[in-house]
Amino acid sequence: MSPLLQLHAVEKGFGGSPVLKGINLALRGDSYISLLGPSGSGKTTLLRVIAGFDEPDRGDVILDGKRIDDVPTYQRNIGFVFQNFALFPHLSVARNIGFGLENRAIGAMPAAERRDRVAAMIELVGLTGLEERGIAQISGGQRQRVALARTLVTEPKLVLLDEPLGALDANLRTRMRDELRAIRERLGVTFLHVTGSETEALAMGDTVIVLANGRIAQADAPDTVYSQPASAEIARFLNCYNIFSGTRDGGDFVGPAGRFAISAASVRAAESAPAYAIRQDKIAVRPDGAGAGDGEESVGGTFIASEYSGAAVLSFFALDDGRVIEVEDHLSLREAPAYAEKQRYRLTWQTRDALVFA
Template sequence: MSTILQLAGVTKTYGTLTALDRLDLALPAGRYVSLLGPSGSGKTTLLRVIAGFEEPDVGSVTIAGRRVDGTPAHRRGIGFVFQNFALFPHLTVEKNVAFGLENGEGRTMAAGEIRDRVRAMIDLVGLKGLEGRGVAQISGGQRQRVALARTLVTEPRLVLLDEPLGALDANLRMRMRDELRAIRERLGVTFLHVTGSETEALAMGDTVIVLDRGRIGQIGDGDTVYNRPASRAVARFLNCYNLFDGSLEGAAFVSAAGRFPVAAPERRPVCYGVRYDRIAVRDPAAAPAADEVRIEGAFVASEYTGASVLSFFALPDGRLVEVEDHLSHRAPPSYEPQRRYGLVWKRDDALLFS
């Protein structure tokens, strides 16, 4: 598979802040790539460096085999979809979509060809019949499609999407996830979708990149990133792992919460993680099986999220352990406040981070 984007040793600083730190990255062509990371991890800076809105202090940016750092943004062959859509309020849907073809540098396309391409793109993104509407007369989801069509009609090799669903309500976000993937697949162009939502990134990306303090924390498919996070930082950001600090002593990981038996790790761990939905809640008198790990906690509260219930248990040292119960096959659990329960998980479900 060919590479559409290559970054080598890219560093970007703002005074004493290092936003990107010797970052290396290669993106395959024809994929939907999600770029995930907490606030301040460098996501937006990375997108701006790729697009040409910022230049790296050190390193190179190569797109489709051509080095482009130092090249103006409008000459990089990249499309950019902004979170706020950045549409022209005085233009119709059709004129917004046509803008890049009519006003781009060196454009010599005939008016009839522009019209045909614009109409075909409007049809592709599901806006047929709205060509003459002003952008203030259409919904948020439709404006998002206009912004996407305006970018795609210029036939970029790479499309950068900066939190493209952030301005939409929850129902629209869910629908636009599927539509964005379908449009990308029909056109075969590479999408690099930046988001702060782990759910959105995992649901949409063929490839998921987790950015951590200006460097790549992990690259993989969604299943690998979710089930086998590469580091404590990645696991913490996924917001679905209980993490315990401690150290290895013999055949056990020792933390303030207790001693957890482990298989011999390849490297000495300093953190132990178990996913919320891997923990079972039992009567405190029930003994664990030979392949299980058990601690005790007092029930504090639960949060109902629709498809699941998240329950919080306080350990003797005061920290909270979170337990997720999926509701697809059973009723919501009921726990007594302040009562102690056994919190049990399979030893092999735990992860160790060095």
């Protein structure tokens, strides 16, 4: 099956500064794609180029087999959901949702058909009974649904979502994740969802694309991105790895934290300085003086404090070189740990669980 959207060597810059640097991308239809990256990585610029709000300096944008670089935004059949929702405060919920149908430049439809389509979309997104309310009279989550319904009612081939959950509180964001996925699956349309939250990207995407410094650094299934980040930069951005600096010395990695043996299966290509990474939940805490067993690595550290997050506890240990190591304990697997403040412990992990970028 041909990809729904293809980008070939797309570049875009502003004021002589490059933002997108040769983006090559292929997205399949009927899928949920998360586009993850730190602030300034080019995420929103990439969406705007796809939507037609910005023209690429170089490269091709192809939708459903047709090049659309020079096609006006309103003719691309691409929907866009903005972070701030961009709703009309003087219009009702129903009028906001039907705005695109009433004002479309191409393919105008009879009023009765518009009403039927708006009513069906209101039911789909769970806004029945709120049709005549003003935007100021509904909650943040309901506004998010209005913005999504206004886009979906025009039946686009592709929906671009620019941090659509960023304006919602934490509890509502979690609920809306499930709702967005359920709505997308019912309609069978492709969503490209931009976010700076690694948790959101991993939870929502069938595929996670990581954008870094204007380039695609990795595009994989969520579990692959989480357990096998393609670079130390991605591992650092995921915020679940401890990363050591140093150099590779034969079969070992040597740095300020010590000398660690390297498993051949752990080695990844390095795009920058060599680094050694171990995931926070792969570390076991043992009494001080406990030696590492066969196939294990360890460092000594002093307990500082723990942070309780409900499902897990994150504990912080200071190493002898002054850096801090984080250890995550999932409470579904074991009881909450009880470490003594300023006590020394041995932090241990399996050699095979480390990732070495060298």
